């Protein structure tokens with residue numbers, strides 16, 4: 334468990350959130366969760382459960398996908414984030430790493446990293462250098478490839494770059510969407526280590542993962558979303574022991590008759 338937060342340290346509060354896409358599609362209903370300062374919180378759920386939608390609602394990117402918050406609140410510390418844009422979220426200290434390693438393929442590693450700092454364009458060059466050094470310490474492979482086009486990196490390296498780019502904005506809360514998706518097991522282990530290191534440096538993480546084993550091993554708290562609603566919440570280690578999570582999300586056959594199809 335993380336150390337007790339200092340007084341006034343910001344936490345993310347999502348309160349009774351409803352989100353729709355277009356006029357009809359209800360993607361989230363009455364979703365509430367908290368990410369305490371310095372914590373790792375995992376968000377699990379099947380395809381289409383609404384995990385990405387929740388991250389978009391927090392990072393201010395929902396409108397870019399024609400979604401809208403129709404009820405509820407998103408607050409990070411004193412900042413109200415619902416109804417705001419991504420720049421407001423970044424300024425408040427909240428940065429999302431989108432699913433699918435969306436790096437700028439035609440730009441170099443270095444240019445991608447610079448782009449990550451642009452949301453905070455009044456920062457002193459020394460801070461930018463410091464953020465860059467932090468990224469290169471976490472990801473030495475990026476330091477060796479600063480002039481390489483991002484599109485030529487391996488999948489794992491692109492995921493590192495996507496995370497590194499987000500870290501350039503010096504987030505206090507990182508929203509990570511499926512960082513292990515499509516990566517080889519060794520790279521998944523490396524990404525897990527990186528999440529641990531980032532968290533140990535004081536950044537809270539809201540981690541969306543289909544790899545429930547990895548997510549629950551990293552998180553202190555976890556929530557399970559099903560068709561837009563939170564079905565289970567609790568201590569990550571406790572959730573990992575429940576039959577439903579073991580069967581549906583950890584791939585264990587506690588009851589062969591039920592199979593794993595619902596996940």
Ligand SMILES: Nc1ncnc2c1ncn2[C@@H]1O[C@H](COP(=O)(O)OP(=O)(O)OP(=O)(O)O)[C@@H](O)[C@H]1O
Pocket residue numbers: 354355358360378379380381382383384385386387398399400
């Ligand atoms: N831009 C969009 N326009 C319309 N519907 C959308 C849009 N994005 C997501 N949805 C729908 O909202 C619901 C929740 O999707 P979301 O991507 O948040 O789920 P998810 O849990 O992240 O799933 P996945 O693991 O597949 O990414 C789904 O029914 C999905 O089809």
